[in-house]
Amino acid sequence: MTAVAPPKASPLATSASDGPILHAQNLRKTYKLGRIKVPVLRGVDLQIRTGQSIAVLGASGSGKSTLLHLLGGLDHADKPSADAPPPSILFKGTDLLKASTRTLDTFRRRRVGFVFQFYHLLPELSVLQNVTVAAMAATGAFEYWANRSAIRTRAMKLLERVGLGHRIMHRPAELSGGERQRVAIARALINEPDLLLADEPTGNLDRNTGASILDLFSDLHRSGQTMVVVTHDESTASRCDRIVRLVDGRVQNS
Amino acid sequence: MYQLLLTKRYLSSKIMPLLAALAVALCTAMVIVVWSVMGGFLVMLINSGRTLAGDVSISWPITGFAYYDDLIKRLESDPTIAAATPMIDTYGLIGLPDGRTETVQVQGIDGPSFSRVTGFGDILYWRPIDRPTEKDIGKQDLRLTRHDLWGDLLKGGLNLARIERSKANPQGTERPAVVLGISVSGFNFREPWGFFPGLPMIRGESGEKKPVDIFMLPVDGSVTLNVLPMDSKGRAIEMVARTFPVANEFYSGLYEIDRKRVFVQLKALQDMLKMNRAVKIENTGGVKVSANPDEESFTSAKVVGESPARVTNVLVRGKQDVFDTRDADALATRVAQIYREFAAAHEGQVPDSTTIRIQTWADQNATMIGAVKKETALVLFIFCFVSLTAVFLVLAIFWAMVSEKTRDIGVLRAIGASRSGIAGLWVFYGLAIGLAGSLVGFVLAYSVVTNINAIHEWMGQYLKLYIWDPRVYYFSRIPSQLDPGHVVIVLLGGVLASCLGALWPAARAARMNPVEALRFE
Ligand SMILES: Nc1ncnc2c1ncn2[C@@H]1O[C@H](COP(=O)(O)OP(=O)(O)O)[C@@H](O)[C@H]1O
Ligand SMILES: [Mg+2]
Numbered sequence: 001m002t003a004v005a006p007p008k009a010s011p012l013a014t015s016a017s018d019g020p021i022l023h024a025q026n027l028r029k030t031y032k033l034g035r036i037k038v039p040v041l042r043g044v045d046l047q048i049r050t051g052q053s054i055a056v057l058g059a060s061g062s063g064k065s066t067l068l069h070l071l072g073g074l075d076h077a078d079k080p081s082a083d084a085p086p087p088s089i090l091f092k093g094t095d096l097l098k099a100s101t102r103t104l105d106t107f108r109r110r111r112v113g114f115v116f117q118f119y120h121l122l123p124e125l126s127v128l129q130n131v132t133v134a135a136m137a138a139t140g141a142f143e144y145w146a147n148r149s150a151i152r153t154r155a156m157k158l159l160e161r162v163g164l165g166h167r168i169m170h171r172p173a174e175l176s177g178g179e180r181q182r183v184a185i186a187r188a189l190i191n192e193p194d195l196l197l198a199d200e201p202t203g204n205l206d207r208n209t210g211a212s213i214l215d216l217f218s219d220l221h222r223s224g225q226t227m228v229v230v231t232h233d234e235s236t237a238s239r240c241d242r243i244v245r246l247v248d249g250r251v252q253n254s
Numbered sequence: 255m256y257q258l259l260l261t262k263r264y265l266s267s268k269i270m271p272l273l274a275a276l277a278v279a280l281c282t283a284m285v286i287v288v289w290s291v292m293g294g295f296l297v298m299l300i301n302s303g304r305t306l307a308g309d310v311s312i313s314w315p316i317t318g319f320a321y322y323d324d325l326i327k328r329l330e331s332d333p334t335i336a337a338a339t340p341m342i343d344t345y346g347l348i349g350l351p352d353g354r355t356e357t358v359q360v361q362g363i364d365g366p367s368f369s370r371v372t373g374f375g376d377i378l379y380w381r382p383i384d385r386p387t388e389k390d391i392g393k394q395d396l397r398l399t400r401h402d403l404w405g406d407l408l409k410g411g412l413n414l415a416r417i418e419r420s421k422a423n424p425q426g427t428e429r430p431a432v433v434l435g436i437s438v439s440g441f442n443f444r445e446p447w448g449f450f451p452g453l454p455m456i457r458g459e460s461g462e463k464k465p466v467d468i469f470m471l472p473v474d475g476s477v478t479l480n481v482l483p484m485d486s487k488g489r490a491i492e493m494v495a496r497t498f499p500v501a502n503e504f505y506s507g508l509y510e511i512d513r514k515r516v517f518v519q520l521k522a523l524q525d526m527l528k529m530n531r532a533v534k535i536e537n538t539g540g541v542k543v544s545a546n547p548d549e550e551s552f553t554s555a556k557v558v559g560e561s562p563a564r565v566t567n568v569l570v571r572g573k574q575d576v577f578d579t580r581d582a583d584a585l586a587t588r589v590a591q592i593y594r595e596f597a598a599a600h601e602g603q604v605p606d607s608t609t610i611r612i613q614t615w616a617d618q619n620a621t622m623i624g625a626v627k628k629e630t631a632l633v634l635f636i637f638c639f640v641s642l643t644a645v646f647l648v649l650a651i652f653w654a655m656v657s658e659k660t661r662d663i664g665v666l667r668a669i670g671a672s673r674s675g676i677a678g679l680w681v682f683y684g685l686a687i688g689l690a691g692s693l694v695g696f697v698l699a700y701s702v703v704t705n706i707n708a709i710h711e712w713m714g715q716y717l718k719l720y721i722w723d724p725r726v727y728y729f730s731r732i733p734s735q736l737d738p739g740h741v742v743i744v745l746l747g748g749v750l751a752s753c754l755g756a757l758w759p760a761a762r763a764a765r766m767n768p769v770e771a772l773r774f775e
Contacts, residue, residue: 109670
């Protein structure tokens, strides 16, 4: 099920080689509820190749979001222990599990884009600002100021691409769910991430709206975007190159 | 950068932070107003204290010292000294035309030289004026018309003399007279616009006001002054009373002085206090200064010489302004030196240079100035402490806002914001609120301080609320002075306080786990 994707035309993109852009091994995540330990991930292995689109399928509560947060450097996996093989998340040779907070911050800024089920737009900002704010977070104030018109143009282009070019001054509250998710996608793409991580992007949308969002993802994939889409919906998953199932805290390739 | 954007958005879309800014504004305004009024009070106190005291005073109370003319000559020939003047400082009783008697501070002065030293001439109230005073919208000030009358009074006031003209003598003759503080007689009433018209009424026996024909003390009133002469050993001789016409009245602005001080011609007071030139007679007990050269002595005394006229004080004014106490001290040192030379020249005839009292204006008002300074510090401390509530208000509001914005914080972290970036967002936000609050506070304080007397009068007129009663406070106007240095300190304090209040919530926001923040409902 390996997809051969064209190289992405972006300076941040990895080389055209279809070697793994991200390689996770033996990921474990255990939550503690008081004294009780709740193991959610019990040794996950996952390889993502450049240009691939991967669907992570699993029942609700199976740990899909947890996995995605680990891959995006947003959460910490369990510390290595003696009775388990050593965990690692290699991103282009760098182990995220051993990286400093600074490196992780930079990684999130430059390398990944998150799309969430509940969009998570900032309610005070306009549509356009919700997109550019990610560029602001990714650059220093002076750098942003120097490149602000270029960034703005990029944001406009992205918003046009997701079909919201005419609503840039609106507030998120004035948009429908599908439109909000499109803004969130544009935000995730503004820093030209190597990896797009989407957590049930259609989970909160009706079938038709969801389908159009998925069309957008397919479109992005065709233009070379590497992505991991978390879902519990088989039909959503079937649009991806590869499906992995999360069962009992482990990955089952299908 | 996103900090700036979000701060701007949060500021314009939330009501709570505006309340925090308002609290900061009120606190800074409060502290600035208090500091300005207390500071202005102090400066006014110092200046008013100086108005009638000179820079340095040489004093030998009650019995006084002689050869002061020589001392003044020596002082005035010094290049650092502008002028010096003799004075007698004592207490007495004044009998007023309506039968009232009051205790007063009586000072015998030589008008022209006293004016050079203390600026006495500038505070004489009855004088011709061309323009109405600030608040005198109705131009009711009597001094605007009849300039010839006020001109005579001004001249009389300066010389402590009443000029009495008649048809036979149009030039007029001068009679020794007194100059009263504007509030001594109780016949002058302070109007809201701040002047004292001639009194059309007089107080009756039981205190009620009875209308009479226009009666003005300096024009045709006289008062009786009672003073107590002492002998050279400080023993009281019999009380002496004399009636003086009133030449003018003065308005120093310092209520205690305006209420209690009476100036009288130096010569006249010397006569009354037996401090004029006297004949020395011999006694079995030794040399005795007789109060009256004509007086029969019990022992058949032999005239052994003459005792020169005496005064209790010589007031000195330096050429350079001595508002700074160090300059005043330098002047006092110079005066002490001159006195030493003077005392050496009059060995045994004047108080010794080690016992004479030489004080600067600051020494003389030290208790009062020190008290006001301490009071200022204390009041400021209390108000700053009260202003700490602003810190807690900012803290509480920010704490609530951080909770409310938990998910947004998670989102920002997910798009790459660092912990310090998130902390920076809230501190920056606190800074913005502090800046906005301080700025509004400054505008508020500025308008209050510059209009404080108008506000006070308005409150008195419409709310019947007189906070600053001239009978309680020293000044009839609320003094205030906006010191740029103080303003900057307070404004910086306001900014700092809100940053401080933002610090803890900011740390909490920074410590948040982004994943939990994102899951936050
Ligand atoms: N902070 C937490 N503390 C304890 N348990 C948690 C925490 N976060 C998630 N879980 C649990 O971990 C499991 C996996 O959660 P999640 O990754 O969100 O699943 P999914 O996204 O597949 O629905 C769930 O049972 C959830 O209750
Ligand atoms: Mg989930």
